[in-house]
Amino acid sequence: MLSRQEIFDKVLDELRTQGSACVDMNRVCRYRDWTGNKCAVGHLIPDGLYDKNIEGTSVNMPENFPSLLHTVLQNAGIDIWRDWKLLQRLQFAHDQCLTDSISAWEFRMRRIADDFELVFKEPAK
Numbered sequence: 001m002l003s004r005q006e007i008f009d010k011v012l013d014e015l016r017t018q019g020s021a022c023v024d025m026n027r028v029c030r031y032r033d034w035t036g037n038k039c040a041v042g043h044l045i046p047d048g049l050y051d052k053n054i055e056g057t058s059v060n061m062p063e064n065f066p067s068l069l070h071t072v073l074q075n076a077g078i079d080i081w082r083d084w085k086l087l088q089r090l091q092f093a094h095d096q097c098l099t100d101s102i103s104a105w106e107f108r109m110r111r112i113a114d115d116f117e118l119v120f121k122e123p124a125k
Helices: 004-018 066-073 080-098 100-115
Strands: none
Touching: 004 080, 004 100, 066 080, 080 100
16 A cells, blocks of 8 residues: 555656646546546556546545545555545645646645645755
């Protein structure tokens, strides 16, 4: 299973490299789009595990488990029971902040790191 720090680092690094949110033509967030972009949680799903049927679903509270998305994430090495709050926060940062600006997203990611006692790596200059 991936640690919380590994999850956070992967999402931080991948979305910094990508530099934009993963949205469709209507600006609706997606796990993957036709250009190869991925959302926060989408970056945690290896190509071989991705299922287009997860589009339109979200990481919900544990009482709504299991779903196809949660099964996919568990198969990707995510402890969904331990990390669902972190995943929700990462997804919210993508959906609400990265769609606005990279600086708003970086600020939100710093807050997530603090709240979960994770190390936040400053962006390269």
